[in-house]
Amino acid sequence: MATPHPADDDVLSHVGYRLKRAHAALRGAMDKALREHGLTVPQYACLEVLAARPGMSNADLARATFVTRQSMNVVMRGLQTAGLIERPDTVEAGRARPTTLTPEGRRVLRAAQKAVYAIEARMTDAIAPRRLAALLEDFDRMTRALEE
Amino acid sequence: MATPHPADDDVLSHVGYRLKRAHAALRGAMDKALREHGLTVPQYACLEVLAARPGMSNADLARATFVTRQSMNVVMRGLQTAGLIERPDTVEAGRARPTTLTPEGRRVLRAAQKAVYAIEARMTDAIAPRRLAALLEDFDRMTRALEE
DNA sequence: TCGATTATGTCAAAGTCCTGACATTGAATC
């Protein structure tokens, strides 16, 4: 794209635009890296969260990965068919079925993490170390400001 | 989601996760606000870019809004049907058809901008003014690090 | 205790977006 006269009041310089652009770049890099491991970004996110918090339900995972329950349902069916996660067909109480990683799921996740963490390192290496904490905090501030 | 024991080495504290979360919050807020104006986020982005840089082609707009040409094609057909943009059926040279906003398109955009800019103000108000510039720069640094 | 509210899992339909492919056009190279 041609950017002849970037002005400060231009949309292209707004926070939202920059945020969107950074996210698009991250998403693109992750898409490409994860494809080699046979995973989509939502699938990877699901495995990652599940490794940190075993036993989460479908609705829990949906909230944690910022998609709807319906979307997560599709994601989980794919992961279950691939044998990377498992959840009981029935549960003693309630409807929520706790999900856990299979050994194969842990194996695939470990391999994918190498690729993804390398991408994240490229991001953090671009930021001055003493600014990183402030950056993370700003992310949270923005998120909170938008949620309330 | 329950976050019982947030640890520093947890995925949920990684830059990528925070970035994704902030983007999801922004996207959600914009979705909700733009629905009242009959626009989707990609449609709004298209109008916004077009207002700043009239005469852009479909491929130009796709790059500027981080979607594929195919997706932008669909977006533009919707906007054209709604009478918000226009582009010549034929062009003197080349294939690229320069697109411009219609008066109605400008009207809708102005109304939508009020809502969107209010959202963006909520974000920027949450950031210490002297840190805002550094934040924007960090966004760009991350984007560049991921692109190369 | 019982009704209302809330939360969960799932189905269906629609919309959105992407990958892959192709024809057309302009530019670059020889």
Added chain:
DNA sequence: GATTCAATGTCAGGACTTTGACATAATCGA
């Protein structure tokens, strides 16, 4: 000038995501 090369617009197919809806189950309050 002819031939590659890159870029554009578009079609087709599939994958992903969402909105809307419904039945089930836990929780809360009167």
